[in-house]
Amino acid sequence: MMAYSSIIDWVTATWGTPLMERGFYPFDDYNLPYHISMALWNIIGGAIAWLINLLFPGNPVSEWLINPYTNEIFALVLFMVIIFAVAFIAVLISLWEERKVLGRAMDRRGTMIGMMGFLQCVADGLKTFMKDNVYSKKVDEMTYWWTASLVIGTSVLIDCMVPLSSRWFVVNYDAGLLIIMGLYALAPFFILVSGWAQNNKYSLIGGIRAAEMMISYEVPMLIIIASACLLAGSMNIGDIVNAQSEIWFMIPMFVGFVTFVMCATAEAERAPFDLAEAESELVEGWQTEYGGMKWGLIMLADYMRGSVSCGMIVLLFFGGWTIPFVSLDYFLGPDAVDNCLYWLPVPELIFLLKGWFAFFLMIIIRCGVGRVRTDTILNLGWKVFMPLSVLNLMIVLVLLVTGVY
Amino acid sequence: MDLTVREYQEGWESEIKSKLESQFSGKVTVTKTETRRVYAQVDRSVSKAVCQYLHDELSFEHCATVIGVDLGEAEQKMQVVYHIDNYTLYKGVVVELTVDVPYDDLHIETVSDIWGGANWHERETWELFGIVFDNHPRLERLLTPDTYEFFPFRKSYKLRGSQ
């Protein structure tokens, strides 16, 4: 038991050892949010340990708290919080962006209160979460609660799993994009069952419509993702981004880009594809019977899926977190930790800014168009977008065969 | 039904008046004519026949209203007033038919099978006055709530302010 003399000693107990050599380091590569959470836990854990040591000198709890192995566990918990918080704030900013841009298109200013309107979104979220939990007695209890939770859960899960750069990731594995698409594709099933569970005709119709639309728009998306992976040579997200270092995939896969933006808008249930919540016909579609906090979380999940769509657009077409002609080795290279300002989240901000730009495209689409009918949407999905995505695949194959890629 | 569109000419009202009076001699009296207006008093027994004649022969395609008027205890009768518009053959002419309905026999033939536009007007007149339109497809409440008393527009139903 080391006798640390001051609180600073307690806090900086393990700061000496480099990050990746302590205890068990859960990742293969350098992970920035983990480093941040580790530093945070050092401060918090060290301070708590020092306090307890002050009251009961030499107690085993303090020693346990600053043990390098327990540090890792608590750091992982904080890591989850940080990842979620960053994703959440990014979604809030995209929500704020939508309100302002949509407002300007409609010849008004959008939200104005609080930091140019940003705190209004926070206030709306707080208000929604403080509402009463009201639900009809006639709903099918188990499916009602479980499907809502699962929709929200999977949406938050995917949003947290989209990597913001090569050092801001949760899991870095070779089939990254496929896992994201797989989880994304679970939502229609939950929505369908949820629509039935609410014991309401509107919800049922809304649920069926949403499910059929989402399922039909996933097919072109998957084909385009497959072609992007073909161009890059692997399904690892880091490899796909690195393959775009010369030229962004938007140029060779332009047809795919346009199709993917439309399909991503449809998957995120945004106008013009927002039939599931076609207010003027079906009140709120499959979300009719969810009120208060449940609705707030479902809205959050909706925007998170919109964020995931934008994230995928950025990763596949806009070059991810790289800027053309500028090397980000200062931040992302193997010796980055030696540079003094390596911890600035520049690649992550680049990624987020590009994501907000892609979201801007979706907002502009929403401003100008009305809602289309179900059969028109399905026609579009199967008869227009799927052939276009196959065309895109053929262009990619030609590029591969002729050796350009 | 002749649907040729003609622009307004001067002698239309007297033409309609003579046609009506000759077709239903004695039962129909044209009380007054003005520019584009023909006002007639019709006997209850031929009200439907007159309407049918107006619709088929004179191409009056549009029934604007069916109005009920309660003439009160003094005269012991109500009246049903029809306004029929013409869009084609006598473009712009409106015929007003007034039919007397005595208190002790508040029935009259429906014209909703001739003109669909009369459907809800007859329903409303029944609901507010109590005049029964025979053979109407659906004589139910329309405007007043389910628990409301019936026939509020009759003169016997006093408003609180006028008591």
Place this chain on the structure above:
Amino acid sequence: MTDEKKTQIPDAQAIAEGAEVTKEMVQEYKSNAIDMDKMWITMGPQHPFSHGLWTLKICADGEIVTDADPIVGYLHRGWEKEVENRTYPKIIPMADRLCYAASMTYTHLYCMTCEKALGIDIPEKTKYIRIVADEINRLQSHLMWMAAVGTDLGNYTAFLWCSREREYWMDMNVRLCGARSTTNYPRIGGVRNDVFDIDCDLPNEEDHSRFMRDLIRCCDHFDKALWDIIYLIDNNSTFVSRMVGNGIITREQCANLGITGPAARGTGVDYDARRDDPYDNYDKVDFDVPVIKTGDSYSRYMVRVEEMFQSTRIIRQAVQKIKALGRNAPYRLKVPANIPAGRTFCKLEDPRGESMMYLVSDGTDRPYRLKVRSPIFVNVSSSKALLEGCRIADVPVIMAMIDMCLGETDR
């Protein structure tokens, strides 16, 4: 509504004992079984699209609508009975509240009916002023309708742009009579105030009416601004494809069902009370009446849009005529309090159709019976014919083209 008598086909036991199963029984059983797939959906009184308080029950077989049953009466105030207890001038503000969207048209109609019953002829200038007031209200009402169409089709940009344009016309209303909506402006025998500025000592006659100068400016601005909104909606195939091809009825059906106004003119019924049965100097003003024969929602939409352009045309001509009559021409007559016994009725082209008032007067200062014919009352009753065969998604679009205003439906 739906009668739930279902034929019972005898079970195996009964058939073994000699019960008979006829072909008719099987047919009826099958047709009733198919009826069980139909679902009555209540687009209830609290619904985002309904623009007013009414219920529309539709019977939907999957996505296709087979039957419709509108239920109105939530706003019934017993107007026609209430007015029997009020003197004639007191009814004018009540007539405003009949259609709160375009309120001056009903007061205009009421004053016209009273003047006809009295047998007086109002001054020329008043007739033109009433034309101007009517057309301003028509523009306001049509812009509100267009905003509602935008929301029904899922686009809020159109809603806000139309509301912005409508604000200019509401400002004109305020300049004319002081109120934006329920204006209380026409009077029996004239109008409440002149359009020339009352206490204006400027030397130039032209400057005596800044209201009319601003009115022309408003018309100029609107003629350009309306094109922006039209480009937003008409150049966009998402909107147009929602409107084309649904809600089709034939011209004969339309005239028979009693549908009037732009909804009828979009179906080929060539009748406009301003042109074919002119009142208040409409025969001295030059304008076109758009009529389209197709009969679907898009044609009803286009008729209303074209009517907006024609309204500005009418306003310009009427303003010229008012200026020619000058500042000192009379605008209001004194009328007696009692209306002699008799029966009168008058017709007017409301923005929503043909509205009518029928007055039974008995020589006192209160009406004996005053009946209001509302165009929407009849247009809504025909919703079954309009909605049959369309999809659920088309229901808000078709009903939006009817342009519901509940105040006049329920009275």
